Amino acid sequence: MNAALDLLVKKGIHNTPMSEIARAAGTGMGTIYNYFPNKEELINEIYVNIRMQEKDLFLEVDTTHPIKTRFEDYLTVLIEFFLQQPSYFNFLLQLEASPIITDENRKKGRESVEIVADLLKSGQESRVVKNMEIGEILTFIGGGIYSYLRQHMDAPEKERTSLSNHIQMVWDGIKE
Amino acid sequence: MNAALDLLVKKGIHNTPMSEIARAAGTGMGTIYNYFPNKEELINEIYVNIRMQEKDLFLEVDTTHPIKTRFEDYLTVLIEFFLQQPSYFNFLLQLEASPIITDENRKKGRESVEIVADLLKSGQESRVVKNMEIGEILTFIGGGIYSYLRQHMDAPEKERTSLSNHIQMVWDGIKE
Amino acid sequence: MNAALDLLVKKGIHNTPMSEIARAAGTGMGTIYNYFPNKEELINEIYVNIRMQEKDLFLEVDTTHPIKTRFEDYLTVLIEFFLQQPSYFNFLLQLEASPIITDENRKKGRESVEIVADLLKSGQESRVVKNMEIGEILTFIGGGIYSYLRQHMDAPEKERTSLSNHIQMVWDGIKE
Amino acid sequence: MNAALDLLVKKGIHNTPMSEIARAAGTGMGTIYNYFPNKEELINEIYVNIRMQEKDLFLEVDTTHPIKTRFEDYLTVLIEFFLQQPSYFNFLLQLEASPIITDENRKKGRESVEIVADLLKSGQESRVVKNMEIGEILTFIGGGIYSYLRQHMDAPEKERTSLSNHIQMVWDGIKE
DNA sequence: CATGAATGAGAATTCATTCAT
DNA sequence: TATGAATGAATTCTCATTCAT
Numbered sequence: 240m241n242a243a244l245d246l247l248v249k250k251g252i253h254n255t256p257m258s259e260i261a262r263a264a265g266t267g268m269g270t271i272y273n274y275f276p277n278k279e280e281l282i283n284e285i286y287v288n289i290r291m292q293e294k295d296l297f298l299e300v301d302t303t304h305p306i307k308t309r310f311e312d313y314l315t316v317l318i319e320f321f322l323q324q325p326s327y328f329n330f331l332l333q334l335e336a337s338p339i340i341t342d343e344n345r346k347k348g349r350e351s352v353e354i355v356a357d358l359l360k361s362g363q364e365s366r367v368v369k370n371m372e373i374g375e376i377l378t379f380i381g382g383g384i385y386s387y388l389r390q391h392m393d394a395p396e397k398e399r400t401s402l403s404n405h406i407q408m409v410w411d412g413i414k415e
Numbered sequence: 416m417n418a419a420l421d422l423l424v425k426k427g428i429h430n431t432p433m434s435e436i437a438r439a440a441g442t443g444m445g446t447i448y449n450y451f452p453n454k455e456e457l458i459n460e461i462y463v464n465i466r467m468q469e470k471d472l473f474l475e476v477d478t479t480h481p482i483k484t485r486f487e488d489y490l491t492v493l494i495e496f497f498l499q500q501p502s503y504f505n506f507l508l509q510l511e512a513s514p515i516i517t518d519e520n521r522k523k524g525r526e527s528v529e530i531v532a533d534l535l536k537s538g539q540e541s542r543v544v545k546n547m548e549i550g551e552i553l554t555f556i557g558g559g560i561y562s563y564l565r566q567h568m569d570a571p572e573k574e575r576t577s578l579s580n581h582i583q584m585v586w587d588g589i590k591e
Numbered sequence: 592m593n594a595a596l597d598l599l600v601k602k603g604i605h606n607t608p609m610s611e612i613a614r615a616a617g618t619g620m621g622t623i624y625n626y627f628p629n630k631e632e633l634i635n636e637i638y639v640n641i642r643m644q645e646k647d648l649f650l651e652v653d654t655t656h657p658i659k660t661r662f663e664d665y666l667t668v669l670i671e672f673f674l675q676q677p678s679y680f681n682f683l684l685q686l687e688a689s690p691i692i693t694d695e696n697r698k699k700g701r702e703s704v705e706i707v708a709d710l711l712k713s714g715q716e717s718r719v720v721k722n723m724e725i726g727e728i729l730t731f732i733g734g735g736i737y738s739y740l741r742q743h744m745d746a747p748e749k750e751r752t753s754l755s756n757h758i759q760m761v762w763d764g765i766k767e
Numbered sequence: 768m769n770a771a772l773d774l775l776v777k778k779g780i781h782n783t784p785m786s787e788i789a790r791a792a793g794t795g796m797g798t799i800y801n802y803f804p805n806k807e808e809l810i811n812e813i814y815v816n817i818r819m820q821e822k823d824l825f826l827e828v829d830t831t832h833p834i835k836t837r838f839e840d841y842l843t844v845l846i847e848f849f850l851q852q853p854s855y856f857n858f859l860l861q862l863e864a865s866p867i868i869t870d871e872n873r874k875k876g877r878e879s880v881e882i883v884a885d886l887l888k889s890g891q892e893s894r895v896v897k898n899m900e901i902g903e904i905l906t907f908i909g910g911g912i913y914s915y916l917r918q919h920m921d922a923p924e925k926e927r928t929s930l931s932n933h934i935q936m937v938w939d940g941i942k943e
Numbered sequence: 944c945a946t947g948a949a950t951g952a953g954a955a956t957t958c959a960t961t962c963a964t
Numbered sequence: 965t966a967t968g969a970a971t972g973a974a975t976t977c978t979c980a981t982t983c984a985t
Contacts, residue, residue: 382562
């Protein structure tokens with residue numbers, strides 16, 4: 240799966256033959272088919288795998304801190320995860336919109352969002368977060384994460400913008 | 416180009432044979448190749464075409480209004496454009512990250528951003544916009560647009576969030 | 592026909608689209624088809640045309656000279672013709688073996704040989720030419736012409752061999 | 768390679784689809800591409816293969832015989848090789864002038880000529896061969912071989928000329 | 944359980960020829 | 965009579981998947 244991930248991201252899904260994945264993984268092509276029924280399934284499993292790691296990240300955040308701190312921690316931890324694994328982010332970017340990922344897996348992938356949703360709800364109760372639909376706010380936050388990562392990976396190093404500034408803007412956007 | 420756009424968005428680039436585009440366009444395959452040297456070039460031209468329309472949108476905005484109003488108008492006009500042409504947005508989503516679009520065209524595509532950058536600069540001068548790097552702010556705004564559209568297209572109709580709420584969040588994020 | 596000849600020789604028959612011939616000839620594609628029913632016919636007419644010019648060459652040779660002189664003159668005139676029109680030779684080379692030229696035209700193309708055959712016959716009568724089948728001798732001479740031209744066109748200028756030496760070898764080969 | 772050779776000669780290179788070669792070879796098309804990266808490479812390998820067989824022929828000739836005998840033997844062995852494998856000769860005929868064969872392979876193909884060149888040199892030293900440039904003489908001999916084979920394959924059986932007569936002419940052409 | 948050669952459906956692209964203007 | 969845009973059959977090549985070893 241690691242070999243596949245790297246190649247799929249670097250060369251694009253339709254320019255990555257299974258034979259090349261096998262070679263990079265140091266196995267035979269047939270071996271891959273012993274573990275994954277077909278190429279699409281392999282890709283789906285990589286997808287779910289990343290999403291699950293993403294979900295686990297939130298366990299690291301100390302839930303005793305005040306809401307704003309937790310919010311910042313969530314975003315920081317998430318963004319740093321992807322900054323350290325750029326191919327994860329690029330993989331999701333390339334696949335999120337693709338018909339290859341099944342609806343079921345796409346749904347599974349959204350589970351991590353629940354945790355943030357809960358945080359936002361308690362934020363609303365303590366009147367530090369705008370009283371809007373949670374969905375609206377989540378969407379907005381997602382955009383913030385997406386744009387930061389996207390920009391960070393496209394831009395030359397010196398033009399990269401500061402993470403704390405970015406998180407501040409996101410927070411200012413949602414705070415009451 | 417319209418026929419191609421629809422199919423490319425609906426079925427994905429690598430699942431759309433030129434023969435099908437030709438059929439949908441009501442021409443022969445050869446005819447397409449009389450106008451576009453190859454599939455990639457066709458896709459690039461569609462890309463540039465959308466980006467140019469996007470750029471022209473800003474001409475509609477009344478530049479005598481106060482900065483906040485203009486900002487809201489820009490965002491509204493842009494988002495409504497894509498809401499009316501969902502396939503435009505999905506096309507860009509699918510292609511922005513793809514190696515098919517040439518660097519030259521990608522650069523051309525970013526021209527429309529300049530106008531917003533100018534607005535932000537005067538916003539900073541009048542101290543209504545945060546004093547951060549323009550690039551940082553643009554990235555943040557991009558995320559706001561992206562997230563709204565993305566959510567709007569994925570979600571069932573009744574769960575869609577209000578545009579004005581969303582624009583409010585973006586503004587709160589960047590305002591001083 | 593001239594435009595076609597040049598292109599066909601330079602790029603090969605199957606790499607020369609009719610559209611390119613038309614462009615080189617300064618006409619429209621349709622115009623070609625007003626004069627030649629199809630590509631093969633065009634090629635055949637070029638072939639016959641060259642062969643006819645080749646035949647006419649022999650009219651220049653003074654038939655009052657002794658046989659050996661006439662033989663040398665024939666060969667010289669022929670070889671110089673092709674040296675001055677290398678594309679003629681290359682065209683024949685490329686097409687002689689091809690199924691594109693009809694049998695009828697191929698036969699027509701061999702007419703010029705008759706004149707040489709007559710010369711050889713009188714050479715045999717005066718016992719200056721070997722008493723073999725005329726066909727055998729003609730074949731041998733043809734090989735001599737072919738090899739000289741072939742070598743002359745392939746080789747870098749300074750490695751080219753002398754025509755008179757070559758003709759001498761051919762004559763020594765057939766003389767009694 | 769055998770299936771390809773037959774078809775390429777019979778139908779011409781550009782009238783022989785890879786699919787037909789595969790069918791004739793009793794394999795799938797993909798299998799061919801597992802062994803030859805593309806059609807041109809396949810053709811080149813056939814070319815080199817023939818040329819190497821041609822080179823090996825000369826090993827059969829007894830080098831203790833007198834020069835004239837060796838010369839006759841060389842020519843005989845070579846011509847008989849091609850008479851037994853007419854498609855080899857037709858293949859070379861069709862390809863020698865073609866841009867498909869790479870310069871490198873064309874060069875490799877000329878190796879067999881070296882052996883004959885050596886023979887001619889010692890012939891010149893013993894003053895049985897004309898004192899001309901070796902290249903000139905080789906060209907002439909090549910023409911002799913070409914013409915005999917060409918004629919032999921084109922002509923109806925009874926009109927074919929005798930090999931010994933032909934070789935005699937070639938020898939008379941080069942002898943001192 | 945691992946392997947990788949064989950396969951052929953499917954895709955992009957070319958170009959001879961037609962025919963409305 | 966000249967034109968050249970439109971056409972689609974035909975061609976090369978790729979690659980997911982199978983299955984005998």
